[in-house]
């Protein structure tokens with residue numbers, strides 16, 4: 001990394017998820033509140049941060065509504081679902097703050113009525129769809145998937161969504177389409193992290209991600225509209241987000257407003273922030289460590305509290321090798337991380 005790059009983004013290495021976590025704790029410790037804040041439940045920690053930053057009362061989201069879907073029947077019996085309060089209370093969504101409790105505390109006011117997704121680029125049928133159009137056109141199904149964050153923690157999540165491949169078939173990519181680019185809502189009034197470089201972890205917004213067309217067409221790749229049988233809460237990326245279970249969590253872009261089919265590989269937010277640490281592929285791989293921590297095992301976010309931390313070995317392609325390894329045949333996974 002060049003010095004000028006370092007100067008332009010002085011904290012790229014420090015603002016990665018684990019970095020911020022420790023930085024935050026260092027700040028709280030310096031303020032002499034570490035002991036109390038750390039022993040509080042996650043929601044109360046967010047309140048302490050709120051009080052520190054002089055925040056006002058936040059709007060709470062309307063309760064999620066039940067969805068109609070085909071229940072999962074193929075999930076491996078060995079998968080134990082992560083409790084719902086963890087799935088919706090321990091999140092990464094930097095537009096709403098960097099702490100795991102921040103998205104649930106701060107995203108309640110996200111306005112999702114009338115949400116539209118614009119689909120454009122190398123396709124025969126560009127179209128703008130609202131959520132009702134999507135639910136009418138694409139039958140929803142439940143998928144119970146492993147979820148592995150690049151920070152080395154994991155969950156098992158019952159998503160409700162539909163294969164992205166169905167949407168791709170509907171818009172008819174041209175022969176020039178090789179990648180699919182995704183973009184999150186850009187609205188600093190609603191997303192405080194987009195207004196302030198410190199609050200937003202120094203990332204460039206809007207958050208963007210991308211897949212190869214082959215990856216996007218893979219039957220495991222979902223657009224999710226729900227979790228635990230109901231519409232997504234804002235903190236999980238309402239009203240629609242990407243799910244790619246064999247890739248690190250940061251590929252799973254939330255609150256999508258645009259999908260663009262391209263000839264060239266599209267940029268992705270964490271890769272732009274720290275290209276040596278977060279690759280374009282971001283396939284889960286226990287043999288390729290993050291430069292600052294091991295990826296060989298993961299902390300299971302489960303029913304237990306802080307004293308009951310379970311670790312398990314991380315699996316190649318997050319346990320989906322049988323389904324996805326063919327996509328990467330002949331590719332050096334160490335260079336293409």
Ligand SMILES: Nc1nc2c(c(=O)[nH]1)N[C@H]1C(S)=C(S)[C@@H](COP(=O)(O)O)O[C@H]1N2
Pocket residue numbers: 087090091092093094095148149150184207235236237248249250251252253254255
């Ligand atoms: N727009 C946006 N999408 C995002 C993120 C984000 O900060 N902004 N965080 C990513 C990361 S690092 C993870 S681990 C997952 C977390 O999804 P969850 O909170 O639903 O578990 O969302 C991903 N999608």
Ligand SMILES: [Mo]
Pocket residue numbers: 017092149150151248249250
């Ligand atoms: Mo993540």
